Amino acid sequence: MSEAMTNTASKTMLEIKGVNKTFGGLHALSDVNLQIVEGETHAIIGPNGAGKSTLLNCCIGKLIPDNGSVTFNGRNMIGMAPHDINHAGMVRVFQTPEIFPELSLLDNVMIPAFAKRDGTFKFNPFKSMANEKVIREEAMSTLAEFALDKFYDQHAGSISRGDKRRLELAMGLIQHPTLLLLDEPTAGMARHDTNQTIELLNSGKMGEMTKVIIEHDMHVVFSLADRISVLARGHIIATGTPEEIKNDPKVKEAYLGEEAVDE
Amino acid sequence: MMKNLIKSNTVIMLIFAAVVLTAPIWTAPIGANYPDLLQKFAIFGIFAVGYNILFGLTGYLSFGHAAFLGIGSYTAVWSFKLLTMNVVPAIILAVIVAGIFALLIGFLSLRRSGIYFSILTLAFAQMAYSLAYSVLTPITNGETGLQLEQQDPRVIDSMFGVVVKDGLPSTNLFGTLMSGYSGFYVAAAILIVAFYISLKIFRSPFGMKLLAIKSNQTRMKYTGFNTRPYLLTAFVISGMYAGLAGGLLASIDPLAGAERMQWTASGEVVLMTIMGGVGTLIGPLLGAVIIKYLENIFSALNKSELTEIFNYMPEWLQTIVVNVTNPFVGEGWHLTLGALFMLIVIFLPGGVMEGVDKIKGLFGFGKKKSTIEGEAK
Numbered sequence: 001m002s003e004a005m006t007n008t009a010s011k012t013m014l015e016i017k018g019v020n021k022t023f024g025g026l027h028a029l030s031d032v033n034l035q036i037v038e039g040e041t042h043a044i045i046g047p048n049g050a051g052k053s054t055l056l057n058c059c060i061g062k063l064i065p066d067n068g069s070v071t072f073n074g075r076n077m078i079g080m081a082p083h084d085i086n087h088a089g090m091v092r093v094f095q096t097p098e099i100f101p102e103l104s105l106l107d108n109v110m111i112p113a114f115a116k117r118d119g120t121f122k123f124n125p126f127k128s129m130a131n132e133k134v135i136r137e138e139a140m141s142t143l144a145e146f147a148l149d150k151f152y153d154q155h156a157g158s159i160s161r162g163d164k165r166r167l168e169l170a171m172g173l174i175q176h177p178t179l180l181l182l183d184e185p186t187a188g189m190a191r192h193d194t195n196q197t198i199e200l201l202n203s204g205k206m207g208e209m210t211k212v213i214i215e216h217d218m219h220v221v222f223s224l225a226d227r228i229s230v231l232a233r234g235h236i237i238a239t240g241t242p243e244e245i246k247n248d249p250k251v252k253e254a255y256l257g258e259e260a261v262d263e
Numbered sequence: 264m265m266k267n268l269i270k271s272n273t274v275i276m277l278i279f280a281a282v283v284l285t286a287p288i289w290t291a292p293i294g295a296n297y298p299d300l301l302q303k304f305a306i307f308g309i310f311a312v313g314y315n316i317l318f319g320l321t322g323y324l325s326f327g328h329a330a331f332l333g334i335g336s337y338t339a340v341w342s343f344k345l346l347t348m349n350v351v352p353a354i355i356l357a358v359i360v361a362g363i364f365a366l367l368i369g370f371l372s373l374r375r376s377g378i379y380f381s382i383l384t385l386a387f388a389q390m391a392y393s394l395a396y397s398v399l400t401p402i403t404n405g406e407t408g409l410q411l412e413q414q415d416p417r418v419i420d421s422m423f424g425v426v427v428k429d430g431l432p433s434t435n436l437f438g439t440l441m442s443g444y445s446g447f448y449v450a451a452a453i454l455i456v457a458f459y460i461s462l463k464i465f466r467s468p469f470g471m472k473l474l475a476i477k478s479n480q481t482r483m484k485y486t487g488f489n490t491r492p493y494l495l496t497a498f499v500i501s502g503m504y505a506g507l508a509g510g511l512l513a514s515i516d517p518l519a520g521a522e523r524m525q526w527t528a529s530g531e532v533v534l535m536t537i538m539g540g541v542g543t544l545i546g547p548l549l550g551a552v553i554i555k556y557l558e559n560i561f562s563a564l565n566k567s568e569l570t571e572i573f574n575y576m577p578e579w580l581q582t583i584v585v586n587v588t589n590p591f592v593g594e595g596w597h598l599t600l601g602a603l604f605m606l607i608v609i610f611l612p613g614g615v616m617e618g619v620d621k622i623k624g625l626f627g628f629g630k631k632k633s634t635i636e637g638e639a640k
Contacts, residue, residue, distance in 0.1 A: 060485065081484075081489070082485050083484050083485075083486075083487050083489045083490075086485060086486060086487035087487050091485075098479060098481065098482040098485070099479065099482065100474075100478040100479050100482065101479070102474070102477075103471075103474060103475060103478055107471060107475075110471070111472065111475050112486050112487070114468050114471075114472065115486050115487035116487070119487075120488060120489035121488070121489050122468075123469060123496055124467060124469050125460075125463055125467045125469045125470065126463050126467065127467050127468055127469070128272075128466055128467060129467060129471055130466065132468060171486070175487070
């Protein structure tokens with residue numbers, strides 16, 4: 001785990017202030033305040049329907065909050081298009097693998113690298129894919145980091161679900177994001193795959209990266225998080241270190257109570 | 264992938280050029296070696312190859328590309344009337360004007376995707392068709408179609424002192440007349456260039472991004488791509504190809520009518536692309552050749568010819584067979600096309616190219632599809 005929390009001078013990277021979001025009569029988020037500090041891995045936990053995914057979607061431009069502000073490295077993110085938010089350095093990895101199933105694994109990883117190099121739009125029809133050696137090598141080595149290089153030329157749709165999720169992590173990593181948002185990175189994985197993913201997220205470049213993780217699995221949360229925020233019925237009811245959260249009576253009541261028994 | 268890199272652009276282009284330029288020879292056995300039909304192969308080949316850049320790479324199904332074909336034809340004929348009988352400015356203008364219209368129609372239509380996009384393009388094309396028939400008569404000459412006249416100004420030609428004394432002037436390429444085989448070779452040369460551009464686009468990062476949009480557009484947005492300009496660029500390029508084909512049609516036969524923009528004409532290029540193989544490099548061209556060839560054969564047949572063909576049968580059987588097959592020929596040849604199209608879509612959804620791949624597979628080579636050529640479905 002990173003040393004970010006011991007350093008009180010750490011700077012706030014993502015600041016969510018007074019965010020509200022309603023769907024019809026449902027208050028999905030009410031007055032959510034959250035600060036993500038540079039270098040930390042911040043887990044957002046909470047029961048189903050607590051508003052975790054809504055919160056993430058408000059950050060990456062999929063949803064626009066009713067009011068409140070989302071500031072990333074001093075820039076207002078509200079109203080920005082998803083592709084511009086990506087270029088600002090905030091990259092999301094989805095819960096259900098969002099990949100390019102008809103393309104090869106290599107192409108899947110080369111495309112985000114093109115985004116990094118070419119920007120939101122570039123018309124280069126007379127460049128040849130065959131000559132993109134720099135990006136191909138970068139993509140191959142990224143695939144290797146996730147042990148996916150053996151089947152680089154297979155269609156991404158044909159690999160296992162666990163491999164697809166790792167592929168998506170590779171697609172996120174190759175963009176060298178400032179902040180990586182992970183939506184349940186281990187959902188639906190077997191224990192072995194889960195541990196492998198924890199290992200990946202805790203080591204190397206991925207380990208140093210500032211991350212926000214939405215997660216159900218307490219084993220994953222306590223293995224990864226420097227700080228935890230608990231979301232229940234659209235409210236942040238507690239934010240703190242894993243120890244603080246474990247002992248927080250409000251959290252126990254809202255969420256951990258049932259889970260603690262399982263653990 | 265490495266195997267495909269061996270199939271370098273140069274090798275492909277050399278083979279392609281050789282096959283296209285020798286078409287008058289190898290089409291002789293199937294009775295297709297006359298200039299009119301060969302010109303159609305090349306021109307509709309260009310149309311389909313360009314259409315495939317939109318439909319094959321991005322998956323956006325336009326039902327209005329005939330509008331750009333028609334616009335290209337009108338532009339070319341106006342160029343013949345006002346400027347010169349030389350086809351070079353006519354074709355260049357046809358491409359530019361079709362490109363401008365594609366930019367406008369694409370900008371509006373691409374606000375939606377899927378079926379709504381298709382309907383929007385269809386609506387625009389039908390509007391263009393109706394306008395050409397009605398209020399735009401001064402430009403399009405309505406039902407009669409836009410034709411050349413002896414007293415047309417032809418500013419550039421008259422500057423060079425070209426005087427037309429009797430009859431209508433002929434289109435030419437710096438003096439070479441565009442009729443017959445010379446017309447075919449001009450169209451073939453343009454087809455080779457058009458195919459080369461398509462090949463380059465398919466194998467470029469730009470083409471790869473278009474394929475990725477087809478595969479998962481939402482993902483592309485969150486990956487940092489503004490997908491709208493990519494789609495619009497593909498739309499405009501394919502519109503310009505259609506304009507080029509329309510300009511060529513008018514160059515060989517300087518006449519432009521509104522029926523070229525009708526929805527059936529838009530549908531035809533969709534059929535060509537699907538029949539040949541969507542997203543494959545050569546498939547759409549094959550589709551164009553197959554459809555134009557069948558049209559030529561079946562639409563020329565009539566009842567008396569059928570009777571002659573089935574002459575070897577006993578008379579009662581001959582009567583039955585002739586009566587059953589009669590609706591499929593002549594005016595009704597679209598029935599044959601429809602039946603063939605159904606067979607291909609049901610048994611070879613990837614078009615003729617899928618059939619070619621299957622045959623290759625039977626002989627045990629080249630089975631794996633490559634994404635770099637954009638053959639993914």
